[in-house]
Amino acid sequence: xxxxxxxxKYYHDFCAVDHINFDVSRGEILGLLGPNGAGKTTTLKMLTxxxxxxxxxxxxxxLSVAENPLEIKQMLGYLPESSPFYRDMLVYDYLSYVAAVRxxxxxxxxxxxxxxxxxCGLSEVMxxxxxxxxxxxxxxxxxxxxxxxxxxxxxxxxxxQGLDPNQIVEIRSLIKKIGExxxxxxxxxxxxxxxxxxxxxxxxxxxxxxxxxxxxxxxxGTQQGPALHLTLKNADAxxxxxxxxxxxxxxxxxxxxxxxxxxxxxTLECTPQQDLRESVYRTIRETDWILLDxxxxxxxLESIFSSLTRQVTKEN
Amino acid sequence: MRQFPHVLxxxxxxxxxxxxxxxxxxxxxxxxxxxxxxxxxxxxxxxxRKFFNLLPLIFSFVIxxxxxxxxxxxxxxxxxELLATLPVTRTDIILGKFAAGVVMTAAMLAPTLIYPIxxxxxxxxxxxxxxxxxxxxxxxxxxxxxxGLFASSxxxxxxxxxxxxxxxCVGLTLIDRMLMxxxxxxxxxxxxxxAGAHFESIARGVIDTRDIIYFLSVMFIGLYATGLxxxxxx
Numbered sequence: 001x002x003x004x005x006x007x008x009k010y011y012h013d014f015c016a017v018d019h020i021n022f023d024v025s026r027g028e029i030l031g032l033l034g035p036n037g038a039g040k041t042t043t044l045k046m047l048t049x050x051x052x053x054x055x056x057x058x059x060x061x062x063l064s065v066a067e068n069p070l071e072i073k074q075m076l077g078y079l080p081e082s083s084p085f086y087r088d089m090l091v092y093d094y095l096s097y098v099a100a101v102r103x104x105x106x107x108x109x110x111x112x113x114x115x116x117x118x119x120c121g122l123s124e125v126m127x128x129x130x131x132x133x134x135x136x137x138x139x140x141x142x143x144x145x146x147x148x149x150x151x152x153x154x155x156x157x158x159x160x161q162g163l164d165p166n167q168i169v170e171i172r173s174l175i176k177k178i179g180e181x182x183x184x185x186x187x188x189x190x191x192x193x194x195x196x197x198x199x200x201x202x203x204x205x206x207x208x209x210x211x212x213x214x215x216x217x218x219x220x221g222t223q224q225g226p227a228l229h230l231t232l233k234n235a236d237a238x239x240x241x242x243x244x245x246x247x248x249x250x251x252x253x254x255x256x257x258x259x260x261x262x263x264x265x266x267t268l269e270c271t272p273q274q275d276l277r278e279s280v281y282r283t284i285r286e287t288d289w290i291l292l293d294x295x296x297x298x299x300x301l302e303s304i305f306s307s308l309t310r311q312v313t314k315e316n
Numbered sequence: 317m318r319q320f321p322h323v324l325x326x327x328x329x330x331x332x333x334x335x336x337x338x339x340x341x342x343x344x345x346x347x348x349x350x351x352x353x354x355x356x357x358x359x360x361x362x363x364x365r366k367f368f369n370l371l372p373l374i375f376s377f378v379i380x381x382x383x384x385x386x387x388x389x390x391x392x393x394x395x396x397e398l399l400a401t402l403p404v405t406r407t408d409i410i411l412g413k414f415a416a417g418v419v420m421t422a423a424m425l426a427p428t429l430i431y432p433i434x435x436x437x438x439x440x441x442x443x444x445x446x447x448x449x450x451x452x453x454x455x456x457x458x459x460x461x462x463x464g465l466f467a468s469s470x471x472x473x474x475x476x477x478x479x480x481x482x483x484x485c486v487g488l489t490l491i492d493r494m495l496m497x498x499x500x501x502x503x504x505x506x507x508x509x510x511a512g513a514h515f516e517s518i519a520r521g522v523i524d525t526r527d528i529i530y531f532l533s534v535m536f537i538g539l540y541a542t543g544l545x546x547x548x549x550x
Contacts, residue, residue, distance in 0.1 A: 048401045051550045073403040080401075084394030088334055100322040101402045145398070 001026045001183050002047070002153065007056035009042050009207075016042040018207035019056070026152075029179040031198035031215075032187040033305065039207040040187035041081060044157050047185065048078045060153065074103075077146030081157040083138045087131030091122060091141055094130055095148065102149040116144040120174065136167035143174060154178060156186035160193060172197050191305055203305060228268040228280060229256075231293035235264050240289070247283050249274045263292055319404040323412025324419070327386065331420055336385075344378050344424050352431070362439025364432055368449040368519040372489040372512045375421075375453075375460050380481030382420050383464025384474045386413045387542075391549070392472040400550065410542050414458075414465055414535075421457030425450065444521035452518030455531035456511060460485050462538025469545040488512075488534075 002024040009017040017039045024030050032040045046053050047060075049069045058065040065072050086094060092113065099109045117123045120140040125133060130141060139159060146154055159175065160168045175184060175197055188194055194201050194215070201218055203211040211218060232240060237255055244253045249271045256265030270276045277296060284291055331337040352367040359366070390396035399409060432446045460481075467481035468474075492510030495503050507513065511534070514527040 045397075050397055050401050070403045070405065073401060076401070078398075078401045080394060080397045082394065084398065086330070086395060087393075088330065093329070097322065097326045098402065100325075101319050101404050103319075103403065 001028075001061065002185075003059040004047075005057050005059075007043065007046060007058065008054050009039075009046060009051075010054045015207050017046070017053070020204070020207070020209050022202060022209065022212060024183060024185060026183055027179075027181070029175070029184045029186075029197060029199045031194035031201045032185060032204060033189065033191065033194045033201055034187075034204035035189055038189075038204045040189075040204055041157055042207075043204070044078075044155050044185065044187055048076055048155055049073060074149065075152050077148065077151035077154045079139075079142040079146040079154075079156045079159055081161065083142035083145075085130045085138065085141060085145075087129065089130055090126070091128055091130055091133070092126040094141070095126075095144055098145050098148050104149065112148070116147060119147070120144045121170070136163050136170070139163060139167070139171055140174075143171075143178075147178070151182070153183045153185070156184065158187055158189075160188070160190070168193070226270055226275075227297040228270060228276060229293070229295050229297060230266040230268070230280075230284075230291065231260065232264045232266060232284075233262060233290040233292055235287070235289040237264060239287075240264060240266055243283055243287065244268060244280065247276060247279050249276045249279070260292070318408055320408040320412035320415065323399075323404065323409055324415045327413055327416030328419055331382075331416065332423075336382075337420060337423065340378060340382055340420070341424050341427065344374065345427055348374055348428065362435050362441045364435065364441075364446050364449055365519070367428070367431060368445075368453070369516070371449075371453055371519075372456060372515050373486070375456055376485035376489050377482055378424070379417065379421065379457060379460040380464040380467060380478050380485060383413075383417045383461055383481060384468055384478040386417065386465055387468040387546070388472055388474045388477045391469075392474075406543055406546055410465070410539055410546070414461055414539055417461030417465060418454070418458050421461060422454060425453055425457075442521070445519060448521040448523060449519040451523070452515045452527075455518065455528065456515045459511060459531045459534035459538070462535040462542070463488075466538045466542045466545065469542045469549075485511075 004020065004022050007017055007020045008015070020043070032043065034040050045051055047058060047065070049065045049072055052066055060072050060075060063071055089097070095113050095116065096109055099112055100106070104112055113126070117126055120143050122137070122140055122144060125137055130138070133141065143156075143159070146156065156175065160171050163171060172193065175186065178184060179197075179199075186197070198215050200214050201211070202209055241253050241255070244250055244266065247268075250268050251271060252269040254267040254269070256267055268276070268280065275296075277294075281291075281294070348367065348370055351370050355366060387396065390399065400406075429450075432441060432443070435441050463484050464477075464481040467484065468477040470480060471477050488509065488511040490512065491506050492513045495506060498506055508530070511530075514530045517524055517527050
């Protein structure tokens with residue numbers, strides 16, 4: 001559906017998007033995740049044809065965004081960050097204007113607006129000025145705007161930014177509902193949001209893709225396993241390191257400085273998809289160490305995100 | 317199908333639904349009416365000439381005030397991003413907004429049509445210069461709208477857009493009155509650039525193709541520069 005190749009964007013000397021490649025299939029909900037300034041919005045703006053890339057190509061249904069901007073814009077629905085609408089216009093007038101520009105026949109506009117008002121929960125506010133609406137209703141107007149021509153692809157830039165928790169849940173369920181039929185790409189820096197909504201997550205940091213996988217696969221981890229945390233008493237660092245490193249599946253042993261007084265904090269990095277709790281416990285049982293604490297850290301999206309984005313920072 | 321009529325309709329409703337249009341029209345009528353009628357009875361001539369003489373300078377302030385929001389506001393709020401991602405070309409956006417500026421100029425001039433009708437009752441009015449004057453006023457309004465639109469596309473700040481637009485329009489209006497300050501080599505060029513002189517020529521009732529080409533050229537250059545400015549911003 002969407003093919004992105006060697007996409008690069010420079011703002012003068014600053015490289016905002018750095019040679020990224022990805023594909024998006026029909027009916028997929030792709031979450032673009034990354035810290036602020038990672039290049040998410042720039043990527044989305046290039047996908048919509050708002051501005052051209054410095055290098056690379058974007059093809060949607062085999063049409064180049066650069067060569068066929070109008071055809072591509074007909075296929076896309078876009079909700080920019082913070083839904084910047086015309087505050088003086090009534091919701092109905094604004095959406096009618098969008099419908100007219102989208103080429104919907106004048107006779108079909110009322111029916112389309114009625115359908116979208118129902119879908120996005122705007123029926124009660126169609127006669128109000130956009131500037132009078134709450135942030136949540138504004139985002140709903142944005143979604144109605146984006147879905148006006150029943151687009152095949154929806155691109156949403158931080159659609160839940162600034163919303164209260166109830167509104168976030170509502171918008172998320174709306175996106176999921178839309179995603180049952182459409183291809184949705186949305187950016188966020190809220191991890192739980194990506195986890196709750198997306199089929200696939202792409203993590204971007206400093207303009208580069210640092211992870212790209214199905215949400216579940218990313219959580220289970222293909223490159224990094226779970227971590228085991230131990231707090232030991234009556235144990236010296238050297239013997240702990242040598243004994244635990246010998247346990248099959250342990251990739252690295254780190255000693256923590258923040259353990260309680262008189263105790264030794266240890267973190268074990270384990271091979272992915274292996275549960276080493278039993279073998280580690282048996283190893284400890286053979287010694288005279290006193291086990292004060294023993295738990296496994298489940299790999300969360302937060303830990304993946306944090307380790308990947310820190311890694312890119314270190315490399316640079 | 318071209319989308320600029322939709323942009324034009326939206327911009328016109330933006331003017332006429334809010335008080336902007338009525339305030340600008342009222343200010344224009346008060347200022348132009350005051351200056352025109354304060355000397356009209358002293359001269360004792362059934363002529364609109366004095367009214368048309370005032371127009372270039374009044375338009376230099378009023379039209380940039382009308383056009384200052386057309387792009388600046390959208391660039392400031394981010395609404396331009398929405399517009400640019402709809403299936404509408406940059407040309408259609410620019411033409412729609414420009415046409416809205418011209419429509420607003422025409423709406424501003426429309427109430428003044430009562431002046432020649434009243435004057436015709438008072439004396440023998442020559443309708444040739446009146447018709448020429450209104451055609452010239454629309455052309456001048458179009459040229460200044462294009463300049464105002466360009467100024468608006470340069471900045472997110474409406475006040476800066478207004479000052480820039482006014483500076484260019486006042487410059488074009490008054491340049492032929494400051495020719496003595498310029499070297500002889502450029503006087504002819506600057507004289508041709510003077511909007512006031514071309515307008516006065518049409519307002520005398522003489523429709524000269526050179527004047528029409530001048531105004532159409534200013535419109536084209538203004539709109540083309542607007543396109544370049546937006547392209548640069550994107």
